[in-house]
Amino acid sequence: MYRRFGLMLILWVASFSISHAITSLNVPVVNKSIVFFFASDSAGNVVKDKLVATGFLVLVPNKVGENTYPLLVTARHVVDPVWAGCDRSSPAKLYIRVNNMHYDRNADQTGVSYLPIDLTANGVATWLKSEDESVDVAVLKAPRELLSGNYDIKFLNFRNFGKPDEIAKIGVGSQTASAGLVPGLEGKKRNNPIFHFGKIASIPDETVSFPCKPEFPPRPVRVWWLATTLVPGTSGSPIFFDPLFPPGADMTAGEPRGMIIGLQSLSMAGADLAGMTPAKYIIDVISRSVGTDADLGFGMP
Numbered sequence: 569m570y571r572r573f574g575l576m577l578i579l580w581v582a583s584f585s586i587s588h589a590i591t592s593l594n595v596p597v598v599n600k601s602i603v604f605f606f607a608s609d610s611a612g613n614v615v616k617d618k619l620v621a622t623g624f625l626v627l628v629p630n631k632v633g634e635n636t637y638p639l640l641v642t643a644r645h646v647v648d649p650v651w652a653g654c655d656r657s658s659p660a661k662l663y664i665r666v667n668n669m670h671y672d673r674n675a676d677q678t679g680v681s682y683l684p685i686d687l688t689a690n691g692v693a694t695w696l697k698s699e700d701e702s703v704d705v706a707v708l709k710a711p712r713e714l715l716s717g718n719y720d721i722k723f724l725n726f727r728n729f730g731k732p733d734e735i736a737k738i739g740v741g742s743q744t745a746s747a748g749l750v751p752g753l754e755g756k757k758r759n760n761p762i763f764h765f766g767k768i769a770s771i772p773d774e775t776v777s778f779p780c781k782p783e784f785p786p787r788p789v790r791v792w793w794l795a796t797t798l799v800p801g802t803s804g805s806p807i808f809f810d811p812l813f814p815p816g817a818d819m820t821a822g823e824p825r826g827m828i829i830g831l832q833s834l835s836m837a838g839a840d841l842a843g844m845t846p847a848k849y850i851i852d853v854i855s856r857s858v859g860t861d862a863d864l865g866f867g868m869p
Contacts, residue, residue, distance in 0.1 A: 592826045600722035602761040603664040614663040614682045621646040621803040622748035627723035630861045637858040638710040642804030653784030667720040679758045703849045704833040707857045730827035731866040748805030766796025791843030798835045798842040805832045
């Protein structure tokens with residue numbers, strides 16, 4: 569049923585000209601995997617001028633190759649701001665904004681749709697979190713409507729996450745890329761994810777305490793620090809390792825492929841630093857969000 573989504577590889581082979589992005593990432597696929605979160609009001613309706621954060625779509629196949637588990641990944645503090653000390657209450661519902669498949673820029677007033685995401689059902693959270701309370705990850709089931717063919721979206725394949733031995737090859741100074749929501753630049757008729765590029769700045773072996781708001785106590789979180797400028801709306805954005813060498817080149821440095829290495833959790837205003845939750849914690853939560861028939865293998869298919 570879900571075969572039409574296929575295996576979406578991040579790496580691509582492209583001739584570099586002024587019409588192509590100068591990156592080893594498949595920019596069109598990454599862009600279409602990004603969704604924007606919006607708030608809801610007390611009646612459960614979308615508030616179209618209250619942008620919240622970013623999420624991304626991930627597809628986990630089963631062991632016979634069927635694309636069985638469509639998921640939505642974001643930062644935990646997006647769905648549970650009380651945990652993070654970002655608010656005194658957590659929302660019961662958010663909306664994701666996605667691009668419509670059929671859109672005429674000259675005739676249509678809008679090219680997006682807002683899909684509801686219920687965060688609780690019968691008083692129980694509909695999303696999963698890490699068993700480690702210092703990890704800022706939430707995984708939800710993607711809305712079934714996304715599989716209808718009515719929306720211009722793509723799912724990143726689970727195999728796009730870096731294997732432990734691949735991630736072990738990167739470190740301080742390695743290039744990173746992310747794409748997400750920048751409030752004010754989100755696009756009016758279509759989603760417009762903005763790419764940010766940077767480098768790994770530090771890989772702490774302990775938690776760091778970080779206050780979301782001054783009136784709340786700091787929350788210990790497990791992050792890598794990136795030298796990049798990310799704003800609050802990009803929380804939940806996927807973060808990739810972006811190889812210096814394009815695919816097919818002589819990679820004398822032994823760099824691994826482009827791959828998901830984490831998601832954005834926090835940013836330090838004025839310091840040009842962002843905190844990234846490492847991929848291993850996302851993978852752990854995803855592995856508990858799928859059935860025993862899921863293919864949780866890593867690497868190039």
